[in-house]
Amino acid sequence: MTFELRPTTDDELPLFIRVMEDPFGFHGGEHTLEDFRGVLELDRTIAAIDTDGAIVGTAGAFTFELTLPGNLTVAAAGVTIVTVHATHRRRGILRSMMRHQLDDIAARGEPVALLTASESLIYGRFGYGLGVLGANYTIATDHATLIRPPTAGGRLRLCTKEEFEEHAPGVYDRRRRQIPGAVNRADTWWTDWLHDREHDRGGASERWHVLHENDAGEVDGMLAYRRTRDTEHGLSRNQFRIDELYGRDDEIEAALWQYTFEHDLIHTVVAKGRPVDEPIRWRLADPRQLTTTDVVDDLWVRIIDVEAAMSARRYGTTDRLVVEAHDEFRPATSGRYAIEGGADHAACTRTDEPADLTMGIVELGCIYLGGVTPTALHRARRIDEITPGAMQRADAFFASTPSPWMTTGF
Numbered sequence: 001m002t003f004e005l006r007p008t009t010d011d012e013l014p015l016f017i018r019v020m021e022d023p024f025g026f027h028g029g030e031h032t033l034e035d036f037r038g039v040l041e042l043d044r045t046i047a048a049i050d051t052d053g054a055i056v057g058t059a060g061a062f063t064f065e066l067t068l069p070g071n072l073t074v075a076a077a078g079v080t081i082v083t084v085h086a087t088h089r090r091r092g093i094l095r096s097m098m099r100h101q102l103d104d105i106a107a108r109g110e111p112v113a114l115l116t117a118s119e120s121l122i123y124g125r126f127g128y129g130l131g132v133l134g135a136n137y138t139i140a141t142d143h144a145t146l147i148r149p150p151t152a153g154g155r156l157r158l159c160t161k162e163e164f165e166e167h168a169p170g171v172y173d174r175r176r177r178q179i180p181g182a183v184n185r186a187d188t189w190w191t192d193w194l195h196d197r198e199h200d201r202g203g204a205s206e207r208w209h210v211l212h213e214n215d216a217g218e219v220d221g222m223l224a225y226r227r228t229r230d231t232e233h234g235l236s237r238n239q240f241r242i243d244e245l246y247g248r249d250d251e252i253e254a255a256l257w258q259y260t261f262e263h264d265l266i267h268t269v270v271a272k273g274r275p276v277d278e279p280i281r282w283r284l285a286d287p288r289q290l291t292t293t294d295v296v297d298d299l300w301v302r303i304i305d306v307e308a309a310m311s312a313r314r315y316g317t318t319d320r321l322v323v324e325a326h327d328e329f330r331p332a333t334s335g336r337y338a339i340e341g342g343a344d345h346a347a348c349t350r351t352d353e354p355a356d357l358t359m360g361i362v363e364l365g366c367i368y369l370g371g372v373t374p375t376a377l378h379r380a381r382r383i384d385e386i387t388p389g390a391m392q393r394a395d396a397f398f399a400s401t402p403s404p405w406m407t408t409g410f
């Protein structure tokens with residue numbers, strides 16, 4: 001089948017968006033043309049054009065900065081809006097778009113690509129590995145108290161949307177630099193988020209906004225949430241749904257959490273897309289009040305340039321390991337790499353030396369952000385140990401705390 005792949009033009013954007021609507025199941029009225037124009041990077045879109053000129057497939061990417069273990073960042077592409085129209089599915093259009101897009105990302109000098117997958121079977125064949133899990137929690141408010149009260153000082157105050165808009169991006173931007181797996185948020189992301197559209201509310205209220213200020217009056221924490229209204233036999237079943245909760249440090253975040261469950265007439269606090277090692281679990285006097293309702297695959301990581309990616313992060317121990325990586329989708333990436341590093345330095349170069357470990361590029365993506373141990377993948381028969389003891393060394397070497405967290409969907 002022949003079709004052309006190229007960026008969509010601004011004139012074609014309404015047609016491009018229409019192709020995405022059916023596969024994703026949303027309808028024109030939910031997002032306006034201006035919404036898409038605001039967030040999409042047009043030169044990074046891919047339109048698959050059939051011989052009759054019709055757009056039948058779409059893809060795009062955001063230009064991100066990704067936080068890595070060691071709190072350094074690397075340029076990364078955030079792959080998005082991947083669809084193929086039902087009339088043209090399973091004819092290889094996705095495969096062609098993926099190849100085209102990875103070549104483009106490599107040409108832009110971004111060593112890593114990221115995505116969230118609508119279905120988790122799709123992207124392994126293109127070299128993406130599951131690198132970050134996300135967790136959903138509920139906290140029953142009846143007995144929710146903290147074992148250690150927050151020492152944050154300062155004060156919390158409800159604020160207007162405009163005040164939140166002024167301060168929240170700065171709070172987030174400082175915090176995301178400490179979270180492996182987090183990406184920067186463009187101004188356009190915030191503009192879109194602040195629309196607070198009715199169809200994004202899931203039946204809950206508009207957002208409320210809270211800021212935390214230190215004793216000098218500087219904003220160093222923020223919380224955005226929605227509430228639901230529901231009663232059963234006259235008893236409140238209201239939910240407090242956290243949208244955003246970030247503070248400069250753990251004490252400020254604990255103060256924000258405390259605010260969530262110290263609400264009268266709230267039965268349950270709901271927090272989705274949080275890190276799997278969320279510290280509030282360990283701060284609750286009665287940890288059973290917190291239920292993990294779901295753990296899901298959040299961020300898929302594709303290493304494109306092994307040398308650049310591996311030398312950009314920092315490592316849990318000072319060591320040197322030779323990793324043989326196999327890349328079926330981009331065979332030129334296959335090879336042996338000596339990865340050398342520690343807490344404050346790293347280097348990665350191709351080598352002819354014998355390998356300590358062999359794995360696929362998928363597995364290298366899984367372990368890159370420290371969210372999955374090499375041993376877990378070894379036990380699943382996905383990484384092989386060649387040098388005795390190398391697996392244990394690799395666990396310590398690639399380890400990183402806190403757990404990576406995908407703070408921002410895209």
Ligand SMILES: CC(C)(COP(=O)(O)OP(=O)(O)OC[C@H]1O[C@@H](n2cnc3c(N)ncnc32)[C@H](O)[C@@H]1OP(=O)(O)O)[C@@H](O)C(=O)NCCC(=O)NCCS
Nearest residue numbers: 023082083084089090091092093094095117118119121122
């Ligand atoms: C997912 C989607 C983009 C696939 O497009 P497509 O053009 O039909 O895919 P291709 O024909 O290029 O298939 C490439 C390979 O992926 C596999 N594949 C495609 N979609 C898959 C799916 N949903 N689940 C499992 N495997 C899938 C194909 O079987 C094929 O496998 P092979 O390499 O072993 O032959 C398309 O079905 C779609 O738009 N789905 C709805 C929207 C969506 O889920 N988008 C992804 C957002 S993250």
